[in-house]
Amino acid sequence: MITVDKPNERSKESLLSLVIPVYKEGSHIKSTIKVIEKVLIDNNIIYEFILVDDGSTDNTWRELKSLAKDSDRFSVLRLSRNFGKESALCAGIEYASGDMILVMDGDLQHPPELIPDMVDAWLKEGYDVVEGIKRTRGKENFIYKACAKLFYYLIYKSSDINLGRASDFKLMDRKVVEAWKELPERALFFRGMSAWLGFERKEIEFDVAERVNGKTKWSLLRLIRLAANAITSYTSVPLHCITLLGIIMFFGAAIMGVQTIFMKLSGRASDGFTTVILLQLIIGSAIMTSLGIIGIYLTKIYKEVKSRPRYLISDYIRGGDDKC
Ligand code: UDP
Ligand code: MG
Numbered sequence: 001m002i003t004v005d006k007p008n009e010r011s012k013e014s015l016l017s018l019v020i021p022v023y024k025e026g027s028h029i030k031s032t033i034k035v036i037e038k039v040l041i042d043n044n045i046i047y048e049f050i051l052v053d054d055g056s057t058d059n060t061w062r063e064l065k066s067l068a069k070d071s072d073r074f075s076v077l078r079l080s081r082n083f084g085k086e087s088a089l090c091a092g093i094e095y096a097s098g099d100m101i102l103v104m105d106g107d108l109q110h111p112p113e114l115i116p117d118m119v120d121a122w123l124k125e126g127y128d129v130v131e132g133i134k135r136t137r138g139k140e141n142f143i144y145k146a147c148a149k150l151f152y153y154l155i156y157k158s159s160d161i162n163l164g165r166a167s168d169f170k171l172m173d174r175k176v177v178e179a180w181k182e183l184p185e186r187a188l189f190f191r192g193m194s195a196w197l198g199f200e201r202k203e204i205e206f207d208v209a210e211r212v213n214g215k216t217k218w219s220l221l222r223l224i225r226l227a228a229n230a231i232t233s234y235t236s237v238p239l240h241c242i243t244l245l246g247i248i249m250f251f252g253a254a255i256m257g258v259q260t261i262f263m264k265l266s267g268r269a270s271d272g273f274t275t276v277i278l279l280q281l282i283i284g285s286a287i288m289t290s291l292g293i294i295g296i297y298l299t300k301i302y303k304e305v306k307s308r309p310r311y312l313i314s315d316y317i318r319g320g321d322d323k324c
Contacts, residue, residue, distance in 0.1 A: 010099070010123050016040070016047045016115075016171075017098030021088035022106040026059035028213040029106055033067060036104075036112040043116040048319075049074045051106075052092040055082035065317060072319035080312040086188040087311040089168070093177055095316075102171045103190075108212045110169035114204060118171040121202045128176050128199040132169030135205040151227045155192070155234060166191050169206070173199070186304050189230040196234070232296050239297065242290040249286065 018036065022029055033049065040047045051074065053061045064076040077091055089103055100122050104110040110132060118130040168190060172180070176199050183193060218226075232238065256279075263269045 010126070012044070012123070013046060014099040014123070015097065016045055016119060017050055017096035017101045018047060019050045019052070019089060019092035019096055019101060019103045020106045021052050021054050021085050021092060022056065022060055022064065023054040023082065023085070023088070024056045024058050024060060025106045025213075026056065026063050029060060029063050030067065032106055032108050032212060035108065036115070039112040039115055043119075045116065045119055047073060048096070048098060050092040050096050051076045052088040053078040054085065054088040055079050061315075068317045068319045074319040076315075076317050077313055078315035080314040083311045085168075086190050089190050090188055091311045091313065094181065096177070099174050100171055101174070101177050104169050109209050110167065111206050111209055114169075114206055115171075117204055121204070122171055122173065125202065126200065127202040128173040129194065129197075129201040130171040131194075131201060131203055132167045132206045133203045134165045134167050134208055136207050147223070147227075151231075154231055157237075166195065167206075167208075170194060185233070186307060186310055187229055187233060187300060188310065189226070189233050192230055192234050228296060229300075232300055236297075238293045242293060245286055245290065249283070 018040075020033075025032070029051075033051070037047075037049075049067075051064050051067065053064055053076065055078075061076075061078055064074075064078075068074040068076045075095060077095060079088060079091060083091075093101060093103070100119070102115065102118065104112075114132060118132075121127045121130045172194065176194075176197060179197055179199075180193060260269070
């Protein structure tokens with residue numbers, strides 16, 4: 001059973017851990033961090049950064065190391081290869097020691113000016129989760145927007161979790177993080193998992209800014225994979241759809257059966273070639289799709305049963321260490 005610890009004291013001295021997954025952002029990560037850090041310093045927030053290099057092949061790790069060298073407020077982690085944003089976030093959160101933990105992107109698309117408001121909502125209003133909600137989705141093409149809408153609609157309809165405008169810009173209390181860490185699944189979808197946890201939540205709207213530099217790491221294929229993973233993680237509705245499809249086809253078959261026998265007995269059974277071909281095609285594709293859906297769930301079970309670690313760490317440097 002997952003239990004929640006006694007809430008810790010909230011005060012101005014509470015530590016804020018900022019967890020940022022970083023993948024091939026070497027060209028601008030230092031300046032990005034400086035912008036965020038300035039907001040924290042100006043608002044007298046006590047902070048630490050946990051920066052996770054998700055197996056970048058550019059100069060990201062060098063940049064992160066030099067950040068850790070300059071200040072003991074920086075801890076940097078390097079994953080052994082590119083495990084994906086979800087796993088990188090997970091690694092960072094496990095290393096964070098703050099009373100509250102803020103996750104955000106490393107490309108300034110999540111406005112740092114909002115951080116003081118988020119901290120205030122935690123400190124003064126007593127919320128456990130303060131999440132950034134997208135007012136606008138930023139620059140995306142029409143097809144991307146439509147697909148995102150369909151994806152969130154499917155999740156909402158099938159699992160009642162509304163992620164439509166949710167983002168990975170989120171501040172969580174330590175007890176939420178502890179509860180989150182107890183969730184055993186390997187395949188992660190951070191946004192969905194934190195929505196599933198519940199707790200006292202507050203939403204703060206923000207406009208998604210443009211990327212500072214570089215380009216998005218999400219190819220269409222990666223997005224489809226993430227969507228399939230997210231949907232099958234939160235709902236078994238697709239499996240029930242297969243049963244429903246089976247029932248509908250059964251009724252169709254019964255009607256067709258009666259009609260066929262009737263035609264035969266009344267001596268009017270004739271060609272019917274087109275019908276046979278159509279039925280073959282419909283039944284064939286229905287079976288293939290259904291097998292595919294079952295296959296997705298089966299793969300998920302297979303992966304969970306293997307219970308491999310979510311990520312592997314190849315390097316870890318605590319700020320101020322000589323190792324840097
Ligand atoms: N990211 C990561 N691993 C990946 C892909 C992305 O750690 O495999 C990080 C990336 O460095 C950034 C954040 O996740 O800090 C969001 O990525 P991106 O900006 O590419 O996504 P988008 O904003 O387009 O959704
Ligand atoms: Mg981005």
